[in-house]
């Protein structure tokens with residue numbers, strides 16, 4: 001293991017870590033299109049946003065610039081990766097970002113990433129380890145972490161940076 005990880009953590013420890021608000025999972029442009037939305041409903045969560053679309057699909061133009069596009073039927077599929085921006089996202093001068101909906105109901109997905117995703121417990125039970133999908137998020141509190149079973153001896157290695165004792 002290097003100082004860059006991987007860091008092996010129990011599920012409880014992983015869930016004790018707090019999001020640092022880097023904002024990189026709130027807008028596909030911040031990971032050059034790597035991070036996308038899945039299962040985007042046709043109303044784009046307008047029901048949570050005073051009737052206005054919350055999540056806006058994006059597409060790339062020939063020169064590489066991003067532009068808004070209309071929602072399509074395929075965006076509703078869990079398997080279809082939809083590049084997006086969020087109208088509630090508030091970029092900050094220090095490079096991080098605030099959620100303008102932090103005190104309101106948000107899409108479930110917003111609170112799930114990366115340690116409350118629905119499949120985590122099942123995959124941990126089945127495989128004994130689950131690398132978190134944070135590889136493209138070097139600023140994320142959970143960067144380079146692998147969730148393992150409580151009795152996994154690799155947990156005794158260096159503590160991950162985001163884990164507060």
Ligand code: SF4
Pocket residue numbers: 025026027086087088089090098099100101102106107110
């Ligand atoms: S609602 Fe908040 S947490 Fe969800 S994508 Fe928008 S800014 Fe991020």
Ligand code: SF4
Pocket residue numbers: 019020021022023024025026113114137139140141142
């Ligand atoms: S990438 Fe990680 S630390 Fe950054 S906002 Fe998302 S969950 Fe929080």
